[in-house]
Amino acid sequence: MLLLPLLLSAVLFPGGDNEHAFQGPTSFHVIQISSFANSTWAQNQGSGWLDDLQIHGWDSDSGTAIFLKPWSKGNFSDEEVTELEELFRLYLIGFVREVQDRASEFQMEYPFEIQGIAGCELHSGGTTVSFLRGALGGLDFLSIKNESCAPAPEGGSRAQKFCTLISQYQGIADIVRKLLLETCPRYLLGVLDAGKAELQRQVKPEAWLSSGPAPGPGHLLLVCHVSGFYPKPVWVMWMRGEQEQPGTQQGDVLPNADGTWYLRVTLDVAAGEAAGLACRVRHSSLGGQDIILYWGRSTSIGLIVLAIIVPSLILLICFALWFWRRWSYLNIP
Ligand SMILES: *[C@@H]1O[C@H](CO)[C@@H](O)[C@H](O)[C@H]1NC(C)=O
Ligand SMILES: *[C@@H]1O[C@H](CO)[C@@H](O)[C@H](O)[C@H]1NC(C)=O
Numbered sequence: 307m308l309l310l311p312l313l314l315s316a317v318l319f320p321g322g323d324n325e326h327a328f329q330g331p332t333s334f335h336v337i338q339i340s341s342f343a344n345s346t347w348a349q350n351q352g353s354g355w356l357d358d359l360q361i362h363g364w365d366s367d368s369g370t371a372i373f374l375k376p377w378s379k380g381n382f383s384d385e386e387v388t389e390l391e392e393l394f395r396l397y398l399i400g401f402v403r404e405v406q407d408r409a410s411e412f413q414m415e416y417p418f419e420i421q422g423i424a425g426c427e428l429h430s431g432g433t434t435v436s437f438l439r440g441a442l443g444g445l446d447f448l449s450i451k452n453e454s455c456a457p458a459p460e461g462g463s464r465a466q467k468f469c470t471l472i473s474q475y476q477g478i479a480d481i482v483r484k485l486l487l488e489t490c491p492r493y494l495l496g497v498l499d500a501g502k503a504e505l506q507r508q509v510k511p512e513a514w515l516s517s518g519p520a521p522g523p524g525h526l527l528l529v530c531h532v533s534g535f536y537p538k539p540v541w542v543m544w545m546r547g548e549q550e551q552p553g554t555q556q557g558d559v560l561p562n563a564d565g566t567w568y569l570r571v572t573l574d575v576a577a578g579e580a581a582g583l584a585c586r587v588r589h590s591s592l593g594g595q596d597i598i599l600y601w602g603r604s605t606s607i608g609l610i611v612l613a614i615i616v617p618s619l620i621l622l623i624c625f626a627l628w629f630w631r632r633w634s635y636l637n638i639p
């Protein structure tokens with residue numbers, strides 16, 4: 307009988323907890339940023355990411371990876387990791403040399419920056435989709451579509467020329483294909499498993515209210531702060547009863563230093579209408595028990611009063627009892 311309401315709520319509110327059954331990242335990608343200052347000076351930055359969590363850095367001086375988590379190697383052996391580091395090291399050296407050699411042919415003007423992102427993503431049903439995109443000076447340049455180089459419209463004739471050039475290097479294409487379609491999905495599954503204790507953890511948010519700078523005369527800016535939660539998906543809304551307030555403004559979900567997240571959600575209201583509004587927070591870690599904070603109902607003052615009065619009262623009663631017992635003891639021999 308006790309199970310029935312639970313089952314019913316799972317059926318009636320499928321968007322509730324079930325949605326959060328599989329939390330955590332679903333993709334791995336590496337990022338390359340190559341800065342070319344002049345014809346002789348260039349610098350590479352590399353990093354590896356699970357969604358928006360960085361798990362690898364790259365030391366360009368030694369040409370080795372930096373493992374930012376104890377589980378960053380996933381289930382790959384040390385030999386395979388060393389092999390991959392060697393491959394990336396040679397690639398980055400070759401990439402810089404090739405770009406510098408062909409800079410004038412491609413009419414590149416120093417300084418410029420090249421960015422690349424490549425990786426794979428887990429989709430429902432266990433399939434993985436791989437991707438690779440390159441940008442020049444922050445504009446899309448090319449991507450890999452259907453296993454071949456596709457110039458981006460923003461890349462112009464330069465991107466078309468580059469794709470034509472790269473298609474002549476069959477050896478490179480084979481390595482890239484293997485990395486994207488074989489190595490990446492295998493690594494992704496392994497690393498998601500190796501790091502699951504951290505990646506699938508649930509950390510409850512704390513929430514508090516404050517007022518922001520007045521948006522105008524007679525208006526209040528109600529601010530709801532939600533901090534320290536993990537994973538990232540969260541739902542925060544200003545409410546009047548069960549009514550969502552459409553003027554609710556969400557900030558960006560910002561990272562805390564400890565890997566948890568922070569969100570600020572505001573509402574601009576006429577001063578007279580603030581009473582009765584509440585900030586409601588829904589997060590997978592709360593197990594359906596939303597946090598609800600009411601504006602102007604100063605729970606903090608109530609709590610302080612309670613915290614002072616209750617112990618004082620207890621103390622008083624104890625003292626009275628002690629006094630009474632002592633008095634009766636003295637008076638009734
Ligand atoms: C190239 O750029 C680097 C870094 O900005 C600078 O230190 C160096 O002097 C430059 N070299 C030339 C030949 O301009
Ligand atoms: C992908 O490439 C294959 C062979 O090169 C071709 O037969 C197929 O039509 C392409 N698919 C798309 C969506 O372009």
Ligand SMILES: *[C@@H]1O[C@H](CO)[C@@H](O)[C@H](O)[C@H]1NC(C)=O
Nearest residue numbers: 381382383492493495496497
């Ligand atoms: C790592 O885990 C993946 C997925 O479970 C598996 O396919 C692979 O064989 C494992 N080992 C290595 C060395 O990749």
